[in-house]
Structure formats: C-alpha cells, structure tokens
Amino acid sequence: MMPLAFAPEGSLVRIIDIMAGRGLTRRLIEMGLVPGSVIKVVKTMGPGPIVIEVKGTRLALGHGVSMKILVELVEGRI
Amino acid sequence: MKIIIRLGILFTGLGYILMAFLSVLNWISTAFSVNIGYIPLLDYVSNDLGYALSTFTIGMLFIYGGWKGPSDVKGLSTILVGGILATALFFLQLLIVGAGIADVFILAVAGEEAGEYDILRSLLQGSILLGLPALGLLAYSITVFKKMNRKDTGYGD
Amino acid sequence: MSHCDTWIPKARRKKEKEAKIRVALAGNPNVGKSVIFNELTGGRAWVGNWPGKTVEKKVGVSEVDGLELEIVDLPGTYSLTAYSIDELIARNYIVDEKPDTVVNVVNATALERNLYLTIQLLELGSNLIVALNMMDLAEKEGIKINVRKMSQILGVPVIPTVAIKHVGLDELKETIVKIAGKKPKTRKIVDYGKTVEREIEKLSRMARELGLGEKYDCRWLAIKLLEKDSEIEQKLLLINNGCRLVEAAKSSRIMLARELGMDIEEYMVEKRYLRIKEIIEACIEKGASPEVSLSDLVDYAVTHRVFGIPVMLTILYMLFQFAFTVAIPLMDLMDLLFNTYLYDLITGSQLPSLLKSFLADGIVAGIGSILVFLPNIVLLFLALSFLEDVGYMARAAFVIDRLMHKLGLTGKSIIPLIIGFGCNVPAVMATRPIEDEDDRKVTALVVPLMSCSARLPVYLLFAGAFFPAYQGFIVTSMYLLGLFLAIGVALIFRKLVFRGPTSAFIMELPPYMIPLAKNIKLKTWERTKRFLFKAGTVILVGMLLVWLLSVTGPQGFLGSKALEDATLLEKSWVGILGHLFEGVFKPLGWDWRAAVALLFGFIAKEIVVGTTAILYGATEENLKTVLNSVFTPLTAYAYMAFVLTYVPCLATLAAIKSELGWKYMLLALVYELALAYFLALGIIFIGKFIGFR
Secondary structure, three states: OEEHHHOOOOOEEEEEEEOOOHHHHHHHHHOOOOOOOEEEEEEEOOOOOEEEEEOOEEEEEOHHHHHOEEEEEEEOOO | OHHHHHHHHHHHHHHHHHHHHHHHHHHHHHHOOOOOOOOHHHHHOOOOHHHHHHHHHHHHHHHHHHHHOOOOHHHHHHHHHHHHHHHHHHHHHHHHHHHHHHHHHHHHHOOOOOOOOOHHHHHOOHHHHOHHHHHHHHHHHHHHHHHHHOHHHOOOO | OOOOOOOOOHHHHHHHHOOEEEEEEEEOOOOOHHHHHHHHHOOOEEEEEOOOOOOEEEEEEEEEOOEEEEEEEOOOOOOOOOOOHHHHHHHHHHHHHOOOEEEEEEEHHHHHHHHHHHHHHHHHOOOEEEEEEOHHHHHHOOEEEOHHHHHHHHOOOEEEOEHHHOEOHHHHHHHHHHHOOOOOOOOOOOOOOHHHHHHHHHHHHHHHHOOHHHOOOHHHHHHHHHOOOHHHHHHHHOOOOHHHHHHHHHHHHHHHHHHHOOOHHHHHHHHHHHHHHHHHHHHEEEOOOOOOOHHHHHHHHHOOOOOHHHHHHHHHHHHHHHHHHOOHHHHHHHHHHHHHHHHHHHHOOOOOHHHHHHHHHHHHHHHHHHHOOHHHHHHHHHHHHHHHHHOHHHHHHHHHHHHHHHOOOOHHHHHHHHHHOOOHHHHHHOOOOOOOHHHHHHHHHHHHHOOOOOOHHHHHHHHHHHOHHHHHHHHHHHHHHHHHHHHHHHHHHHHHHOOOOOOOOEEEOOOOOOOOHHHHHHHHHHHHHHHHHHHHHHHHHHHHHHHHHHHEEOOEEOOHHHHOOHHHHHOOHHHHHHHHHHHHHHHHOOOHHHHHHHHHHHHOHHHHHHHHHHHOOOOOOOHHHHHHHHOOHHHHHHHHHHHHHOOOOHHHHHHHHHHHOHHHHHHHHHHHHHHHHHHHHHHHHHHHHHOOO
16 A cells, blocks of 8 residues: 555556545545546656546646555556 | 668757757857857757757657657657657748748838848758658658557557 | 417427526536537627636527527536535526526546536536537547437436537537426435435435425435535525524434444445446447557657656747747737827827827827737737647646746646736736635736736847847846746745645646637637736726826926927926936936836836837937936846836736735735835845946
8 A cells, every 4th residue: 555656657556545634535536536446547757746547537636645645556567 | 661760760859959059059159249150050040049948859859769769659759749849840930931021021011121031041940941851750650650559450560 | 379379399488488598508627618618609708707706707699499598608617516616606506597408518538527527417406418528539439328328317318419520519409498497306316325315315304394495406405414515504504494404414424424434425426436337337338449549649758757848848939939929020010000100190180289199199009009919919829729729738737837836836827927928917817727725826926027028128128228239138037037036936925925735736637639720719819808908998098197197297288299308298297206206216226217117117018118218308219329328237227127027017906906806916016016126226236246337
C-alpha cells in the first residue's frame, strides 16, 4: 500500500482509502476515485502532478492530492 | 531505410539547433551593439530570443526523436510534436511575411513614409527552409502512427 | 373541443399560457454542451451572470415548429452537491425554475463518469432527455451502445448525437418539444439497499407530510438529508417544522453509520457507481480499442518532464508573435482611419471649434485609442480560443502547475496571466474558472502587472528616446520586470494575506480535438464583445472627462486651443491637478506635465503618449528630442517602471470590482501605487548610486 504519488508509471492500482478533508474527498469520489475502484497511472513525473485514467477519462492530479490517495498495486508496469 | 530516416530526423534537429545558436548571436549583436563580424548565415534567422528558444526546442525534440527512433512510442511522440511545432512556425513565418507586405502596402496607399520590405530575404528565413523537411517529418510520423494501430491485423512488425 | 379540431400536441396547447418552452442544458465539462448550445441557438444568445454570483449565465433562443425555445446553459458540473457554486446554481435552477425540459449532454466515450450526473438529475426529478454526444468518437473507439435499452433502463428518451456535425439535433429539438412540461414520477433509479431505503422512505414520508412534495421530489430530499447536504438543511430550517425533518435525518444518519460501518456519503456514491456499472454492462458492447490514441502520443512529449515547459514556451512565443506581428498592418490601418483620416476630416470641417474639438479630441481620439488595439486583441483571443478548443490549455496548466505552486499560484492561473499581456480586462475575467478563492484573488490582483498592449507605446517612446541602441532590450526588460514583480507580489500575498492552503489541483485532460471553426469564432467574438463594451465604455467616458477637464479651468472655459498650447493647458483643471502632484514626484525627477500624463494614464494607458505630446507641445517627430530635455535616461527608466506598475487602468479596476468586490479593487489600487512609487524611487536611488544622473 502506498500513496498514489509513488505508484509507478503504467501500472494499475486499486484505491484503498482517501485521507483528505470532506470537500476534497467528495470531489475525488465524484470524479470516480472511489475506494475499491481500479485506476491506471498514465504518467508520473516524480515529484509533481500525475495523470491517471479513471472511468475512461484522463485526470491530472496535483502532488498534494496524489499523496492523500492510498492505493495498492494490481498490475505492475504494462 | 530506417537508418536513413533516423539520420534525416537527427540532421533536421541539428539544423534547428544551429538556427537557435545563430539567433542568439544575432540577438547579442543587435541588443548590445557588439560587432561580431559577418557570418553569412546570420541573415537567415531572426534576432528574437523567443525564436531562439522555439527553434532550440524543436531541435531538441527532433534529436531525441531521431535517437530513439520512430518505432519507439517516446521517439514517435517527440517527432510528431516537433513536426507540429515546426510546421506552425513555418506558417507563422509566412503570415509574418504577408503582414509585412500588407503593412508596406497600407502605408504606401496612405501616402505615409513606408520602409522597404525585402520579400525574398524574409522568405528565405530558416524557419521556412527547415520547415519543409519538418512538414515531411510530421506527415511521416502520422503515417507511422496509423500503421501502429493496424497491428491487430496480425501482420505485426 | 369541437370535432373539427385536430389533435393539438400538449406543447402547442401550452402556447396559450406560455409562449415558450424553457430548456436547461446540463452536463459534465468538456462534453460538447456548449457546442450543442451554439448549434441549437445559432448564436442567438446572450451572456450575463447568475444573480448575486460571479458565475456566467448563458441564455439563448431557438425555434421548433413555430414554437420558441428558451435555452439556459447550466454550468458544467460532475454532480449536484452543495459543495460548489456551480453545482448549486445548476440544481437550484432546476428545482426553483422548473424548466419544461432538461437536456443532459453526455459524452458517449466516458459513460461511467457522465452517468453519475445523469443519475443525480433523475433523482432530482427533472424532466430529462439524455443527449448521447460524441457518438462518432465512441464508434472510433469501438464502443457500441444500445440506445434503446439505455432509454428503457433510465426511463427517459436517449438521443444519440454528434453535435459538431449537427447530427441528431433535429431529433433532439423535436423530443424537447414532445416531452415538455411532463411531470416525471418519482422513480427509484438506484436501490440503496434495504437499511438505507428504509430511512429514505421514512424521511420522504415526513417531507410529504410537511407539504414539501409540491416543490421538491421527496425521495431526493430524503437522500440529500442523509448525505448531510448543507444547503438543503439550511432551507429546511427556514420553514415551519423543517427542523424536525433535519433532526430526524440526523438520527437516521447516526444509526446508519453504525449499521453500515462506513461514511454514508461514500456508501451512496459507491451504490450509484455500482448501478452505473450495471447499466453500462447492459447497454454496451466494447470492441477492440486502439493501444495508443493520438492524444496519448502527443501528450507524451507535451507533458514530458523535460520538454513540457519548453514546448509550452514555444507555443506561447508563437501565440504572441501571431497576435502582435500579424496584427501590425491592421493596427496601422486602424490608426490611419481614425487618428488621421477621421480626425483630419473633422478638424478640417466647418463645424464650430468647440464641437470640432469635442468630436475630434474627445470622441474620435477616445474611440481611436481603443480601436487601434482591437486587431491585436482579437488575434490574441482567436489564438487562445483555438488552443483552448484543441485541448492544449489544460496541458499547459498541468505542465506549469508545480512551478506555479511554488509561486503561490495554481496551474490554472497561467491562462489569465497570458491574456493579461494583451489586455488586463479580459484577463481578470478569465480568473473565474479558478476554483480556489485565494488562488483566484491572488491571480486577479497580480494580473495588472502583466504589461498589456496599451503600455507598449509608452515603452517604445521612452526606450526609443533614451536608449536608441538597446531599444528592444529595454522594452523586454519591462516585460520581465513585470513578471518578477508578479512573482514577488504573489508570494507575499500568499504568505501574508491569503494564507489559505494551496488548492488541490484536479483537472480533466480532454482528448485533443480538431476544433470547429464556428466555435472558435463564437468564443473569440464573445470575448471581444466583452472587451469592447467594458473597456470601451470606460475609456470613452474617461477620455471625454479628460477632454472636459482640459478645456475648462477655474477661470472658466479655455477653449480647445488648450489642447495644443501647453501654457494654456497649465491653467486648466488638468494643469492644476498636475501641479498638485508635482511635489510628490519631485524626488523622482518628473515635472507636472509627466504627472498629468500619468493622471490620464489612469483612465487608459493608451493615452499617455498622446497626452505627453500635447503637454510638451511637441509633435510626433520631435517628441523624442523634447523629452530628452526634460528627462534623463535614469528618470525615464524609472518613469517606464512606474507606468508598468502604478495603477490598473480604470477598466481593469472595474473588472476587479465586478469579480472580487470593492475591497479588492481598493487593495489593487493601493498596493500598486505604493509598489510603483517605491520601485521608481528604488531605481533612481540605485541608479544614482551606480553613477547615472
């Protein structure tokens, strides 16, 4: 288990938990980042924003946000 | 065949880098009134730093793309984007030339004093000259992309 | 009805009561909602604000079979919670105004995300039609949707469309009319499980007893209460016995939290997504999708950690070259038409001299000063709209976000800052989409430090007069100075004044698309219109005021000669004011005339050069030499820096006031004045120290 920020590029991860305030959590959940769902890490630039694919669309998340989302690896680099 | 293409891409990239370098020289000589002596190629580039940055970027993209090769996703990406930017620069230069001509025209019609405008020289700018092979590269990278997506026909690469 | 009447559709019968059908457009951002809006209204639309808010409201009209449709474009949202203004506006419009039909524009290639809003709209009780847009893209990606099955499951009409090719829109219009005014029955779109459904039943019954069934869908109310929706709670507390319902909801929540073992909101969101999955599985056949899409391919290089920013700078460079250089002939044309032809025409005519002056120096000069920049600004907006519609701007914001964060801003701030180089007014307005309040405020306050095109003539004049050899370099230094100041000011504001946490960056990256020329034209026209009206009226009124103050003085009317004769001008109100400020500017080495020019520049920076010419009694040719006798290179540079910083032009201040309010407008005014003054002082001081005069 690790923060989304550390997930390797090209991997599939499952969301375990979101450790953020109410408003942010709500927004993330609505964008499809629901605990239990699987997302793909499209691009990660080390310390910086990342791009994920969730529910069929591309989302860019800031570093702070991706640090608050805990995930586990489903499939490594594709 | 592949090697020739990659070399072509690399050389185009180097060409753009050269333009960037010359552009910086040009800028230094204009902004600081330093006399560098006459380098023939200086007439073919703008003395604008932004231009230098742009051509440098395009050059880097092509060089990276040529090095990685168009069969690599990363390489293809940089070639494609480099091609797009170079083509944009090409058309931009054409537009600027057009604007220059229009301006001289307008001022002349109004009876104001208008400067001269050397059409040939503005057309011979590096961005236009190198823009032609760049256009070719753009088209090429798109065809490679299309071929890539047809690989589920089973004939693979 | 007599036997001779043929059956009249319900909508036509309504015509007796209301002449038009009210339609609301709802949907996620980036689904082509505005394309559908434009296609339906054909450009017959107007833009305003939702009452009391700074969110844009677009209303348009359309026609079907002789019936008029009034179409409201609701803000693009992903959901209908109480967490954001956009969502509140959207849902309150549907609940309070009760439009006859709601059209939910859905992106067929992103159903899982889009249907979430659809479900919310259905639960809200809207009379819904789903416009399944981007069907062509779905086909390309191998997604086949069984439209009839989806319509069956959702219980509403589903119309496949390809908005940019105008496919399906006629059918959409007809369906809008067909189902207009129907009142949908409460249905259970999502089953939330026995325990939760029990509480929903309980609460909705209570709501019905309180008589809320008239206005609201009671099931929806119950669901919102269980989700602890703050706006609903507030509204209920205001009505008779509403507090009982709120209390009941509270105890339900506590009980459910215990039984479910998790946060209720999360639980309900999960249930919705599960239902969505079911719906999708029933309606969709997904074929083989391409490994790498073209968008992905481009994105690799565009968002690359090393290449990303250079690519962005390159695109920006080309943007500005386009907007400035290509605009030159057009600007010259404008200048000739107004400041020469028209001006000469008026001054050469037989009109009474006062009227002549009013028309020529007041109105023509005023309008001229705005119109000269029009080509520049239009081209800038054109290029920006193109980049936005292609989808690049989202990438730009993404690429630069980290850097912006260090400066106390957000990636989304970059767009207003870029626009600011053309004109500060639309730039301030472009700060609206920045969600975080603090980020928005800081960005808007920093925008005036971006050297707009109106300041360029001032830079060129002084740079040309005092630094002829390094002209380009000096002008560029002004732009850079503005940037540095902006960074510094943003940091200071962030650390001291707006200490809120830096906002989370969440942004959707839509796939790249070839934009429709029509949409770009419309967008550009909208922005230009806004610029012309806001900036134009302010500048025009300002110029007339300046004119008035120049031709009159405490001794009475001075006549139009005052504008040509500097000694006469000194006796006018303008001259008096100038002398008043002289003391303030003495340490900077500027005389009363420079002060007056600055005063005029407050109205609009464009007129500083013209005013300077009049004040020093010079013509365009010898202005430079005249200036040399009044300024020194050092004081001139300080003057340029002052012009860069001192005050946002009147129109910009008006924009700041309308976006952020009086307080922030005053803040902008005060901080910039102070900054400008001390900056100029600093330059003079350092200059003298180094050895300049």
